[in-house]
Amino acid sequence: MSPDLILLAALMGVATYPSRAVPMLAPGIERLPPRALEYLRLVTPAVLAALAAVNTMVGTGPDGQPVFHVGIEWIAVLLCLAVVWWRRNLFLGLLVAVVLTAAARAVA
Amino acid sequence: MTGSPPAAAQSDGASPRQSATGTVDAATTLEASRRRLVMDGLGVVASAIGFGLVYGLSAREAGFSLIEAVAMSVLVFAGAAQFAAVGAVAQGVGWPAIVLLTAFLNARHLLYSAALAPWVARTGRPTRAVMAYLLTDEAFALSIAHFRRIGRFDLRGYWYAAIVTTFIPWNLATIGGVVLGGVIAEPSRIGLDVVFPAAMAGLAVGLATGRREAVAAGAGAAIAVLVSLAWAPSGGIIVGGLLGPLLAMLVPGGPVRRTNPVPLGLASELDVATTHVTSEVSGSGGAPADPGRDPDIGVAP
Numbered sequence: 001m002s003p004d005l006i007l008l009a010a011l012m013g014v015a016t017y018p019s020r021a022v023p024m025l026a027p028g029i030e031r032l033p034p035r036a037l038e039y040l041r042l043v044t045p046a047v048l049a050a051l052a053a054v055n056t057m058v059g060t061g062p063d064g065q066p067v068f069h070v071g072i073e074w075i076a077v078l079l080c081l082a083v084v085w086w087r088r089n090l091f092l093g094l095l096v097a098v099v100l101t102a103a104a105r106a107v108a
Numbered sequence: 109m110t111g112s113p114p115a116a117a118q119s120d121g122a123s124p125r126q127s128a129t130g131t132v133d134a135a136t137t138l139e140a141s142r143r144r145l146v147m148d149g150l151g152v153v154a155s156a157i158g159f160g161l162v163y164g165l166s167a168r169e170a171g172f173s174l175i176e177a178v179a180m181s182v183l184v185f186a187g188a189a190q191f192a193a194v195g196a197v198a199q200g201v202g203w204p205a206i207v208l209l210t211a212f213l214n215a216r217h218l219l220y221s222a223a224l225a226p227w228v229a230r231t232g233r234p235t236r237a238v239m240a241y242l243l244t245d246e247a248f249a250l251s252i253a254h255f256r257r258i259g260r261f262d263l264r265g266y267w268y269a270a271i272v273t274t275f276i277p278w279n280l281a282t283i284g285g286v287v288l289g290g291v292i293a294e295p296s297r298i299g300l301d302v303v304f305p306a307a308m309a310g311l312a313v314g315l316a317t318g319r320r321e322a323v324a325a326g327a328g329a330a331i332a333v334l335v336s337l338a339w340a341p342s343g344g345i346i347v348g349g350l351l352g353p354l355l356a357m358l359v360p361g362g363p364v365r366r367t368n369p370v371p372l373g374l375a376s377e378l379d380v381a382t383t384h385v386t387s388e389v390s391g392s393g394g395a396p397a398d399p400g401r402d403p404d405i406g407v408a409p
Contacts, residue, residue, distance in 0.1 A: 046328030
């Protein structure tokens with residue numbers, strides 16, 4: 001049971017707490033320009049999409065260098081996206097993606 | 109235990125304290141609102157358990173130990189940032205970059221905290237400090253709707269929203285996910301390795317409530333892949349996540365689409381709440397919203 005990442009978790013907690021606490025503890029100083037607030041609001045979808053894309057499309061080549069990856073994961077993630085868009089249900093989308101991937105790998 | 113209402117809530121003509129029957133009506137309103145809070149909270153509990161399990165599974169898949177995954181759920185207690193950290197650790201992103209990413213991802217809490225500030229102004233500073241630690245998308249959405257219904261602050265309602273519906277289920281489900289992942293010998297054979305990217309993509313779709321959000325997500329993904337191939341995946345995620353929003357801000361903002369609040373979980377609903385709070389904070393310096401206006405932002409009826 002490795003504890004190596006506990007320090008990282010603590011640092012992430014330290015990075016998170018001010019945005020939660022400052023306006024409540026010292027009201028007024030949190031005011032930011034509207035464009036800065038808009039930028040911060042857009043960071044979340046951008047980061048989540050970046051994580052999804054890199055985890056799906058980028059693999060590691062024999063020499064350890066990043067390579068473009070094409071596989072069943074593409075279809076699984078796209079299917080999940082379609083289900084979420086259509087049914088507004090993430091868990092159903094995840095289920096479909098997992099079942100498709102498992103079935104494809106079982107056949108292969 | 110309740111606190112004092114902010115000035116805006118006290119001046120509201122519909123405030124329970126100014127009704128003809130005085131404290132009886134106030135108590136009735138408080139109890140009715142708390143019952144609704146409990147019912148609304150059940151959906152949040154289900155969501156927290158589901159996402160907590162997925163987080164635990166993903167963390168296990170990325171090599172986190174049980175204590176590391178739980179430490180993150182306790183100390184960070186922010187789903188999107190935790191998912192991002194799992195992906196970033198798996199891709200070999202350095203700790204400073206992960207901490208920076210966390211700060212950006214969780215900066216939205218600034219808006220929630222600012223919106224709550226007038227309601228909690230008369231609460232003791234140590235209590236506010238603990239409340240801030242437990243402030244999440246879910247706690248904000250549930251509690252601010254409750255405060256608006258009753259026209260004043262209710263500490264017990266806040267603890268319920270923050271601890272009972274979110275903190276406890278999220279942490280128990282994290283443990284469940286890690287343990288479940290541990291008993292599965294080869295997770296990739298049954299497709300569990302695809303859970304993480306699919307969950308990230310699905311959440312991003314849920315957040316694409318307008319043109320700018322969609323552009324931010326699309327541009328962030330494209331930039332991340334290109335930079336990953338040219339440089340390193342760890343750099344690609346950071347560059348895509350930070351440049352995508354800049355490109356999105358170049359396009360005109362489309363109308364905010366109110367999403368179906370039931371099945372996707374709070375991520376999509378709360379982005380709508382964030383949008384409203386953004387305008388409140390930037391427009392009026394953090395004054396509370398009119399308690400009579402749109403009291404159910406972000407919470408399923």
